[in-house]
Amino acid sequence: METHQLFKKNETYNGLYAMLLVNRLQMLYFFLIMPSILINPYMIWVLIAVGILSQLNLLLLSKWLLTRLSSNGYNGFVQLFGEKLVRFLSFIGLFFILLKLSVITLGFSEIIQTFMFPSTDTNFLVFFIFLFCCYVASKGVEHTIRFVLISFFCTFWMITFFVFFFFPPIAQLSDLYPLIPMDWKVENWKAFFLILSSYSGPEFLVFLGPWLKTNNKTFRYLSYGNALTVVEYVFLFIASLLYFGSNYLSKSKYPIINMARYFQNPVFERIDMVMLSFELFNLVFAVSLFLLLFYGASKIAFGKMSKPSSGKGLLFSVFLIFIGMVLVNELFWKSWEKQNFLLNLQIIAGSISYFLVPLIIVLVMKKKGVKKHAST
């Protein structure tokens, strides 16, 4: 049998891939529940403002990607932080990845259970999702990154359907009033962090440096991806405001999917099911990427970098994650309050990781005097 080269690097991907990576990693799960937490029409401005903040983050990120160190992968990080610190940081990173994986996979399988297979146990759904992810991940990082193209074209068209809500009789301009906040409640902070966390995801690009072809256009492409996300978020949020009105919005758990249920088509009666199935492509892409990152990070954390990466190792780590996820599902996700706790945790963790990872890296870079394309 040929040896699996999960992390080998044959070719690099250009800016288009970077753009799609940013965009798809930001459109994972939170955007499906976001309107029911944002609620108020003036949150449109917050969405845009945080989008601009996210742009700054991407600027820092692109600074890192432009250095030689980033394209060296593990060795680059070791040069930057020193080996012990890298091992420690990747150990912490494992929890972040695990949390993110759990939230997006369990969240999604719960949606599938609610709308498609009401009598199926979510653990089964997680199992099947993982089966597909395992297949994609076993092809290696290169092919997984390439998979973003498929995931993008399978999911992006859906948003065009929501244009339907922008026309009368559903659309009434008064549903968007008031446009400015009259009082700022505590819940709005939660909404703010949710938005910040929804924009998170591109920080994982930090570790994909070796596979990305970087030049001075990189930042531009990253910005395009981010801008696309901002447009999508605002578009969906306004659509949901027009459809539900801000008073009912908080009562609907999955507003976007409930809106999709309102579409009608003489051929397919339940377009929402078709859409949900296609949305799985995006999930499979993200989960496979995170699985690979998890495997890589665990290798670093436990000091096994000298051993070649193998399919068996990946399978083992996937198995561990699966067990962990079933446990999380049983212990946290199935009861509503604990699920909320987990969601809040991910909201905070996502915000922190997105905010801190590029910042710290750039600060350390400054301290060590690493320059663009400087060979170290």
Place this chain on the structure above:
Amino acid sequence: MRLHKKIFKRLILLFMTFWLSGCAHFTKNNLIEEISPITFLSISKGDKGKLKISTILPPLSKEKKIVMSQEVSLLKEGVQKYNLNFYQEIKSGQMRMLVISEELGKDGIMSIINVLLTDPDISLRIYLVIVKGNFEEYLESQLDKDENFDYSFYRMLKHYEEKNQGELTVVNLHEFKNLLYTPYSDPFLPVFKIQEDGVSYEGTALFQDDKLVETISSLDDRIFQLINNDHYLEVLPIPKFEVVLGHVRSKIIVDIDSSYSTMTYTVNIDTRIEEYRGEKQLFDPKELENMKKNIETHLEKQTHELVKKMQELKVDPLQLGVQTKRPFSKPMEEKKWIEMFEKMDIKIKYIINIDSLTDANSKRQNL
């Protein structure tokens, strides 16, 4: 080695098709011969606070259909009772209509609406209808004459919903829910009356929150279609002046003063005279102008009475309260709005634009 790979790939493909078809042991059994996807449910008041729900079974196969009624205290309990009493399993995925009796509507239908909203199988597009009279009895009597009564009833509603045909009120679950849950608005539903020979459209039921408080019919209902629901009417007969207006289109301009004490409700109407049986010479521009003025005052009076009625009942199906929302100020509380609405002086103004008669008038002078 290659062979192995090929076989492996094919197996994966096979597995995927298997999974995609939904052929898994842990999903629901939806064999078409074994289920009955009901098309409608009729709910009325039973004894001692119970609900009486009935439907036609089996909805699909060409067997003799029967009307099945159950008295239950909970809506979903009814579905379970059907299952226990009928050889096929009831599925609600194809439900198209919910028929609610008038008495039940007067008690409030919030709980029923919430049941429908919670079930992801039930489409948000199902039509809600209020029925006056005993619907179950009517169904029983119809089974022999018209087997597909439920289907034709659904087609009728669908016909008038699409493109706002402008004859009758048609409201689906989503619209009802939105009007129910948003402040400054109250829902409304169509009312059908059971007569000996059929079901006929009676008018529109106005709700205060989830309780039916008033049914408006005949000219009031026509006006309601014109100013709120469809903004279009195929024909608007005004027997008082022996005239029929056709293809009536309306545009509404609502003006509210800053103290929220008076509201001017202007209705612009574009129409043409389709029939006239009176004595006036409508070719004469003056006479036409007179007629126009007369119709305007008549409609203004009628609409004013209708709005007055709404004010007295504290219902706002016209969503007038929405006019108080401003982009840069805090929306007022619903209670405050209702208090204001009650006292508000609402001025109705009609501006009618009539195309004159195009064909010969039967009573032309020089003939």
